[in-house]
Amino acid sequence: MIAKKSSPVSPLDPAAAEPYYRQIYERFRNAISSGLLKPGDRIPAARALAKELGLARGTIEAAYSLLVAEGYIQARGQAGTIVAPGLKPQTPVAIPEPPLDKRISSIGFRPDSILPFQMGLPALDEFPRKIWARLGARCVRAMQPSDMAHPSIYGLPKLRAEIAAYLQVSRGINCAASQVFVTSGYRHTIELIGLALLKAGDRVWLEDPGYPPTRELLAHMQIAAVPVRVDQEGMVVSEGIKSAPRARAAVVTPAHQSPLGVSLSLPRRQALFDWAGRHNAWIVEDDYDGEYRYVSRPLPALKSLDRDGRVLYAGTFSKVLFPSIRLAYLVVPESQVERFEQIIQTFAGGSPELTQAIVTAFITEGHFARHIQRMRRLYAERREATSAGLQSVLGQHVRIDAQPGGMHLILRLQGRQSDRELVARMREEGLYAEALSDWTKEGEGASALLVNFTNIDSRRTAEKLGKRILSLM
Numbered sequence: 170m171i172a173k174k175s176s177p178v179s180p181l182d183p184a185a186a187e188p189y190y191r192q193i194y195e196r197f198r199n200a201i202s203s204g205l206l207k208p209g210d211r212i213p214a215a216r217a218l219a220k221e222l223g224l225a226r227g228t229i230e231a232a233y234s235l236l237v238a239e240g241y242i243q244a245r246g247q248a249g250t251i252v253a254p255g256l257k258p259q260t261p262v263a264i265p266e267p268p269l270d271k272r273i274s275s276i277g278f279r280p281d282s283i284l285p286f287q288m289g290l291p292a293l294d295e296f297p298r299k300i301w302a303r304l305g306a307r308c309v310r311a312m313q314p315s316d317m318a319h320p321s322i323y324g325l326p327k328l329r330a331e332i333a334a335y336l337q338v339s340r341g342i343n344c345a346a347s348q349v350f351v352t353s354g355y356r357h358t359i360e361l362i363g364l365a366l367l368k369a370g371d372r373v374w375l376e377d378p379g380y381p382p383t384r385e386l387l388a389h390m391q392i393a394a395v396p397v398r399v400d401q402e403g404m405v406v407s408e409g410i411k412s413a414p415r416a417r418a419a420v421v422t423p424a425h426q427s428p429l430g431v432s433l434s435l436p437r438r439q440a441l442f443d444w445a446g447r448h449n450a451w452i453v454e455d456d457y458d459g460e461y462r463y464v465s466r467p468l469p470a471l472k473s474l475d476r477d478g479r480v481l482y483a484g485t486f487s488k489v490l491f492p493s494i495r496l497a498y499l500v501v502p503e504s505q506v507e508r509f510e511q512i513i514q515t516f517a518g519g520s521p522e523l524t525q526a527i528v529t530a531f532i533t534e535g536h537f538a539r540h541i542q543r544m545r546r547l548y549a550e551r552r553e554a555t556s557a558g559l560q561s562v563l564g565q566h567v568r569i570d571a572q573p574g575g576m577h578l579i580l581r582l583q584g585r586q587s588d589r590e591l592v593a594r595m596r597e598e599g600l601y602a603e604a605l606s607d608w609t610k611e612g613e614g615a616s617a618l619l620v621n622f623t624n625i626d627s628r629r630t631a632e633k634l635g636k637r638i639l640s641l642m
Contacts, residue, residue, distance in 0.1 A: 324351025558631025
């Protein structure tokens with residue numbers, strides 16, 4: 170009997186948001202559309218199905234009424250209820266499956282995967298999740314109705330104060346909490362700076378090679394990026410002055426240049442300040458991973474040397490905690506606080522207050538400082554293990570740059586190996602890397618791979634992964 174076909178009404182979900190009648194309706198409709206129930210097939214009587222499912226008869230009749238109204242079934246009185254004659258099963262629309270994690274596009278600077286060597290990821294396996302869960306539970310229990318309203322668009326006041334205190338101790342930056350604005354990430358930070366201080370047609374110095382999304386963001390704001398070469402002392406300020414002396418800003422990564430890893434020398438820092446002061450220009454300091462330096466203490470921030478209020482300091486929690494937290498911060502000169510408040514009132518909606526509260530507790534209870542210290546030791550070990558493991562396997566094919574800090578290695582490819590082609594093959598095989606060529610303005614830089622080491626747990630693991638890379642060369 171058709172009534173025995175129980176498959177159209179698979180077990181119902183009592184926890185689902187949809188009521189039972191709607192779940193029954195969806196199951197019958199899907200069974201008819203897919204051809205499981207064919208035109209003319211008889212479906213169970215409402216009374217029998219109600220008994221089988223343990224529901225009120227009215228629930229079943231409500232579902233059947235919807236099916237009748239939409240023409241899926243017909244009531245035949247004594248003959249029962251059948252699937253409407255003449256209905257044709259719908260041909261399923263071919264929905265392309267989302268690409269596998271390993272099939273990331275050639276330039277994916279924010280992939281949602283966790284692959285070996287993936288750039289931008291801290292040591293997720295070593296994050297203190299139990300402490301985080303305990304703080305999270307406590308913050309949730311402490312929530313009051315006022316905490317459930319709209320969050321402060323500038324950032325949780327306690328978090329802004331903690332960030333200001335942390336920067337004064339760790340980075341030598343003397344700032345008030347009012348100068349700190351919490352953002353949803355580096356891109357949001359750059360967008361706010363562009364809206365507050367720049368305009369279409371302005372020119373901005375960018376390091377070359379440098380972080381590609383910065384170029385893209387400025388292009389969308391119709392701001393011209395001026396590539397300025399980077400050497401062993403960082404951005405060559407004299408070349409920036411020669412190319413665009415009246416540029417409105419310079420975006421730099423002075424502590425650990427992204428991606429070459431060099432530090433901006435003191436003479437270059439002084440030259441940058443001199444240029445900014447003479448031309449009333451701004452300096453955007455992206456201190457994305459300044460906490461991680463392994464040969465000495467972290468270098469003072471460029472902002473700590475700022476006497477004329479020309480530097481905007483951009484920091485992030487993505488590298489020291491985890492990327493999905495989507496929290497970063499911007500320290501602006503005191504003279505620009507009011508201007509940024511005006512811009513944020515118009516363009517920002519604020520970050521989730523609960524997340525900010527957890528981060529605040531993480532900092533105030535000392536977990537943040539201990540976590541950074543532990544990661545600094547761990548990353549020094551993993552950097553050494555990864556470098557040694559890759560060198561032992563790939564030594565004839567690559568030269569590994571020794572870097573004083575950061576979270577990635579640079580593998581300089583020997584011979585005529587294309588970094589872009591090798592990266593594409595690695596992505597196909599579930600390995601991550603970025604091509605240094607993609608970080609240069611014209612894509613004409615030296616051929617090299619950028620690989621993260623923070624999630625490589627041992628030299629043995631690095632050797633195994635190195636053999637996979639070798640097979641792709």
